[in-house]
Amino acid sequence: MFILLNSIYFTSSAAVTPSTAHLLDIKDSLGELDRESKLTANDTVFDFLNPPPTAILKGNDGRLILAQGITFPAVINLHTAFAVGFMNPCALNTPHTHPRATEFFYLIEGEVQTGLYQENGANFTTHQLRAGMATVFPLGGIHFQYNLSCKKATFIAAFNSEDPGVQTTAVSLFRHLPVDVIVASLAGKLTRPQVVALQKSILEALDNPSQGLAECRKRCNI
Numbered sequence: 001m002f003i004l005l006n007s008i009y010f011t012s013s014a015a016v017t018p019s020t021a022h023l024l025d026i027k028d029s030l031g032e033l034d035r036e037s038k039l040t041a042n043d044t045v046f047d048f049l050n051p052p053p054t055a056i057l058k059g060n061d062g063r064l065i066l067a068q069g070i071t072f073p074a075v076i077n078l079h080t081a082f083a084v085g086f087m088n089p090c091a092l093n094t095p096h097t098h099p100r101a102t103e104f105f106y107l108i109e110g111e112v113q114t115g116l117y118q119e120n121g122a123n124f125t126t127h128q129l130r131a132g133m134a135t136v137f138p139l140g141g142i143h144f145q146y147n148l149s150c151k152k153a154t155f156i157a158a159f160n161s162e163d164p165g166v167q168t169t170a171v172s173l174f175r176h177l178p179v180d181v182i183v184a185s186l187a188g189k190l191t192r193p194q195v196v197a198l199q200k201s202i203l204e205a206l207d208n209p210s211q212g213l214a215e216c217r218k219r220c221n222i
Contacts, residue, residue: 017052018043018073026076027069035077043073048084061091062209069162081159085145087112088152089220090212093145094168098137101164103157105145106134110153116143142169146212150220174202 026043029035046055046067055071057064068081075081081101087093087110095115105114107129115126118141127135128148137143147153174182174195182195190198211217 015047015050015052015055016042017054017071023070023073023076026073029077039074046072046074046082057208059091059207059209061211062087062093064208068159068164075162077162079161081162081164083157083159085155085157085209086152087145087147087154087209089147089150090216090222091147091153091209092212093209094170095142095144096166096168096208097140097142098159098161098164099140099167101159101161102139103137103143103159103164104134105137106156106158107131108154108156110147110151110155111149112153112155113146113148114143115146116141118142145209147209148216150222168208171202174198 022038026035026038029038048065048067051065051067052071055065055067057066062085064083064085066081066083067075069076072081085093109131111128111130113126113128114135114137115124116135116137117124118138127133129135145155179192179195179199183190183192216222
């Protein structure tokens with residue numbers, strides 16, 4: 001495939017992961033012209049059908065492909081990133097937050113239920129989206145997407161940061177915080193051995209999108 005860039009033809013090559021030195025060089029540009037002078041032809045095109053390995057986030061029941069600063073150098077310093085998600089029937093993109101970006105979510109095909117809880121005192125909001133519908137998840141809000149149907153769902157997500165980040169809510173709480181802090185936070189509703197057992201079970205369910213609710217899987221004969 002040939003690409004016209006600055007009046008010169010380049011031949012695109014197989015997707016590769018940019019080096020850290022190259023990314024930092026672009027990040028430290030003195031201005032836009034300096035930044036553009038450091039971009040190669042491959043830096044300015046992202047192939048979602050042939051992405052670099054570091055752009056692919058594989059889950060138990062689907063995958064996400066994320067074009068962000070470390071995988072798509074052209075967006076560095078431009079405050080934007082873009083993802084395409086593929087969810088198997090009944091798959092759940094478990095509750096999570098993006099600590100540095102708001103997400104604009106657009107459903108290409110399928111039917112999904114979304115949920116959002118923004119902060120203490122807010123109302124929990126949920127929508128059932130069909131293909132062609134969109135919603136937004138503000139920065140820091142806990143949100144999820146659940147494929148309601150027995151068919152695959154595909155979505156795209158746009159972010160206003162080249163480094164949106166992700167924090168999986170259950171994993172962050174029950175895996176990474178001290179056991180005694182978790183027990184105290186739950187006002188003793190769970191004992192220390194129960195929390196330890198929960199931590200061990202969560203270690204086996206880190207990948208997203210993950211398997212969804214048992215009701216859906218039964219209905220879809222999965």
